[in-house]
Amino acid sequence: MAYSVSIEDVTSAATRLEGVVKRTPVVSSEDINAIAGREVLLKCENLQHVGAFKFRGASNAVIRLGDAAESGVCTHSSGNHAQALALAAKLRRIPAYIVMPRSAPRVKVMGVRSHDAEITFCEPNLAARESTASEIIERTDSTLIHPYDNPDVIAGQGTASMELFEQAGALDAIVAPVGGGGLISGTSITTKSLHPDTRIFGAEPEGADDAARSLEAGEFIPQTEPDTICDGLLTSMGNHTWPIIRDHLEKIVRVSDEQVVEAMRLVLDNLGMIVEPSGAASLAAVLTPEFKSLEGIDRVGVILSGGNIDSLPF
């Protein structure tokens, strides 16, 4: 089956993003390895520009726009894609119009503002976000850069796992969080092509487990009324991401908010780094009894997807 994104798209994105995105560290902690019962290689996208992997996809999409970018770009996002697009637009000297839910973390709002983007606040639901963005696009003639359901965005996100394999070598499994599915889709395309034997897992909050339910049902189920501290993982999947997720993931592991907080604490105590709830979800998944009981996984790659929080939940 043909997907919206190919490994060639990810490879091109990696070339396009040279010198633009940061090659983030891959670290490990002896104590976290001991708790996980295996070697855990953590890809630190919390140390990416704007503090999240989102800068990869946003930059790739903006650069790919070429002259069409002149009227600016627009998006709706709970925060990290908003910051990422704002910075990507600033670097290209084009306007960025950002729709954010009123509930977005302050640190993310301030990040968007610091990159000179124009912010419009709306109610924290997908319908309000999309309609507000549509009005702005009509008024400004800007181009929508969807936070995840955009092939250029997905290809850009795929570069994170491409780097991880370059840095860590072969992995028995790779785990990324699932919100709209941009990161896990890019991760899937990269992994399937470069390391077809590596098992691919998603991590999702119990309170926003649309992807897990969809994967189990074999059909797309949208997310309604999410309830989790993982503010970056609230949304439904998209038309481009769902088929990739459906066909590549072995399993989506559900994690409770308590497990996410525990993973955040472990990262701070054992690596001296602060990660946001959504960013810790993949490590939380690796530390569940469910994942720990899996056999044949000696080395697992985990994407710490972001590090922007207002305050520590502990």
Next chain:
Amino acid sequence: MAYSVSIEDVTSAATRLEGVVKRTPVVSSEDINAIAGREVLLKCENLQHVGAFKFRGASNAVIRLGDAAESGVCTHSSGNHAQALALAAKLRRIPAYIVMPRSAPRVKVMGVRSHDAEITFCEPNLAARESTASEIIERTDSTLIHPYDNPDVIAGQGTASMELFEQAGALDAIVAPVGGGGLISGTSITTKSLHPDTRIFGAEPEGADDAARSLEAGEFIPQTEPDTICDGLLTSMGNHTWPIIRDHLEKIVRVSDEQVVEAMRLVLDNLGMIVEPSGAASLAAVLTPEFKSLEGIDRVGVILSGGNIDSLPF
């Protein structure tokens, strides 16, 4: 030969310091491993209370004083031992009198001040430090807690490597920086007893290489006119530390200030942590061509000894 410190002293110190010192993380970076050509396990004492291993030795010494501590404690230190003793005294509710060279980094002076210690500044040389401390001790009846030439301090510093072995398991080699020799002495006693096959290395700045010259000559040579950015490694060894160093170290690797700065940059880029020059010296040693050419070392433990700096030198 009997030394001033035994493994029993270190074991007792570890018990005494339970719940007092932080069990600091052991981390590694795939990219640093690749540069080093072997697995490098980094013990993050930069994340210890007061930002340096010195809190281990200072706490052990203060607790061991018992009732004799009532009149307070006094020391001379370029900074990290000063901060450590100030905090250890504060936790015991006794006065701390600290002699600091005028050249001490501001961040360390502020750290001492924040723990309510009384600071006296002096010229930046050992004679001035010792005479100023003597005057204060005569006046206050406080007890001198020497920054390194004190068996209780050395035993406390040994707990860092004891933890490292607990966390990382067997190591082919262990590397710690050498200033006055408290950390490397404690490291040597621990390593020789618990893992006698592990090779022990010191790291020293080219511009303050008294220990390297002493080890090569087989006799104690004091440090005069040190010249290095490693502000924590300027001093000569002591009567308690030199015999331990002489009999346990395979080699002291000299590092240039440029190599130290490069190691600091690697730690920041690949682990997201800031370490001070003295704290990066041991990693710098591991990355020298000299160390990289050593055979039979697959896993090396490296103590990142501290993280307190005024500004990044890059």
